[in-house]
Amino acid sequence: MAAALGMEVRGLAAARGSEALLSLAREHPAAQVAVAAPAGSERAQVSAEVGERARFGPEALVELASAPGSIVLNGVVGAAGLAASVAALEAGNRLALANKESLVAGGPVLEAAQRRGRAELLPVDSEHSALAQCLAGEDPASIRRLLLSASGGPFRGRARADLATVTVAEALAHPTWRMGRRITVDSATLMNKAFEVIEAHCLFGVPYEAIEVVVHPQSVVHSLVEFVDGSIKAQLGPPDMRIPIQYALTYPQRLPAVAPAFDLVGMGLTFEAPDLEAFPCLRLGYEAGRAGGSAPAVLNAADEIAVRAFLDGRIGFGSIPLVVEQALQAVPWRPVATVEEVLAVDAEGRAAALAALGASC
Numbered sequence: 001m002a003a004a005l006g007m008e009v010r011g012l013a014a015a016r017g018s019e020a021l022l023s024l025a026r027e028h029p030a031a032q033v034a035v036a037a038p039a040g041s042e043r044a045q046v047s048a049e050v051g052e053r054a055r056f057g058p059e060a061l062v063e064l065a066s067a068p069g070s071i072v073l074n075g076v077v078g079a080a081g082l083a084a085s086v087a088a089l090e091a092g093n094r095l096a097l098a099n100k101e102s103l104v105a106g107g108p109v110l111e112a113a114q115r116r117g118r119a120e121l122l123p124v125d126s127e128h129s130a131l132a133q134c135l136a137g138e139d140p141a142s143i144r145r146l147l148l149s150a151s152g153g154p155f156r157g158r159a160r161a162d163l164a165t166v167t168v169a170e171a172l173a174h175p176t177w178r179m180g181r182r183i184t185v186d187s188a189t190l191m192n193k194a195f196e197v198i199e200a201h202c203l204f205g206v207p208y209e210a211i212e213v214v215v216h217p218q219s220v221v222h223s224l225v226e227f228v229d230g231s232i233k234a235q236l237g238p239p240d241m242r243i244p245i246q247y248a249l250t251y252p253q254r255l256p257a258v259a260p261a262f263d264l265v266g267m268g269l270t271f272e273a274p275d276l277e278a279f280p281c282l283r284l285g286y287e288a289g290r291a292g293g294s295a296p297a298v299l300n301a302a303d304e305i306a307v308r309a310f311l312d313g314r315i316g317f318g319s320i321p322l323v324v325e326q327a328l329q330a331v332p333w334r335p336v337a338t339v340e341e342v343l344a345v346d347a348e349g350r351a352a353a354l355a356a357l358g359a360s361c
Contacts, residue, residue: 005246005255007071011064013084015076017042025050032067034060036080062087071096071249073124077180078304079105079297079346083339089113089121096248098124104195105297106342107202108335122248123203127196129244130222130235131204138227146206147224147232148196149216150274151176153188156217160278166317168310176219176239185307186281189320190274194285198296201289208290213282215272220264238262280321288328293335294345295328301349302327302356309357326359327352 013034014021022045025033034055035046047054055063058080065072065088072088073096074081081099086106088095090113097103103110114121123129127148135143154173155163171188172181179187186192193213200211214224222244224234237243240259247254276283281303288295306323309315315323330352336342 017046066091074099082106086113089119090117092117094120104198105300126244127223133235134225134233142227145226146211150193151219152215164318189281190279191281198289297345298331298349301346302353305353323356326356
């Protein structure tokens with residue numbers, strides 16, 4: 001996308017040395033190539049293909065993100081993306097953040113890095129991009145509520161008792177978006193929306209009591225802002241991630257669309273309240289966010305372990321929030337101020353979730 005927008009691609013990064021990465025490396029022969037966790041013969045294959053441009057290990061991502069004068073698009077999955085996010089901000093680069101877990105787990109760390117580097121942080125999540133667009137030029141004091149829209153996932157309208165026997169295939173059948181396996185399950189449990197509530201608090205400085213979730217199954221209204229005068233602004237568009245990515249890369253400009261034109265004629269838009277009884281992960285997100293400190297990092301780490309266990313068939317869908325809640329109770333709360341502290345809490349959260357799995361399996 002960056003090349004299509006007339007931008008120079010200076011670096012490419014991925015967890016593995018896949019053919020997709022190598023294809024992009026061929027397309028952009030001047031770009032540095034970072035592979036965070038090469039497996040098997042991938043290190044040799046990548047080195048043979050791109051030569052001296054190749055870098056390996058987590059530190060390679062940090063090196064790329066630190067390149068001055070860059071726009072860094074970080075889509076690394078999980079808390080592993082935190083170090084690269086911090087490096088980008090400390091270098092004064094614009095960070096286009098698609099790695100929500102790094103903001104959830106290490107919000108205070110990213111905020112401090114942004115201040116030190118006097119850098120820009122633009123969200124790539126469609127919901128937070130929508131909020132940023134609605135808030136552009138507005139006085140923060142005029143905000144009454146942020147309204148995060150949620151599709152409701154594949155189990156919208158179902159009672160908690162009905163979710164005990166859902167299958168992995170059903171949980172991965174998202175009605176609107178095509179995403180990775182973890183984030184698709186997180187959407188089904190509403191944990192993804194819990195993360196987004198924490199993310200919105202960190203990005204916009206709005207208290208949790210003024211951040212609400214509304215279920216909007218059409219996924220056309222990406223989020224809304226209500227102001228103190230009663231006005232509501234919303235950002236609408238097709239469910240196409242190319243739009244928020246482009247906005248983060250080109251802000252404050254708006255360039256010609258990479259997505260097709262969108263027609264609202266004949267379309268109905270509906271909204272409803274989320275069911276916190278059926279989907280307790282959203283409640284856990286609010287509780288962890290309000291607690292702050294280490295709690296959001298534990299929330300993220302434990303959820304990753306619980307979702308993996310569900311995908312592997314070790315636990316049922318309804319056990320995901322139970323494992324997360326037990327981990328939150330098991331890991332002592334403390335403040336976090338550095339990447340190392342966040343990663344230490346992440347490790348404790350994973351261990352606590354594994355212990356909870358052992359007790360429940």
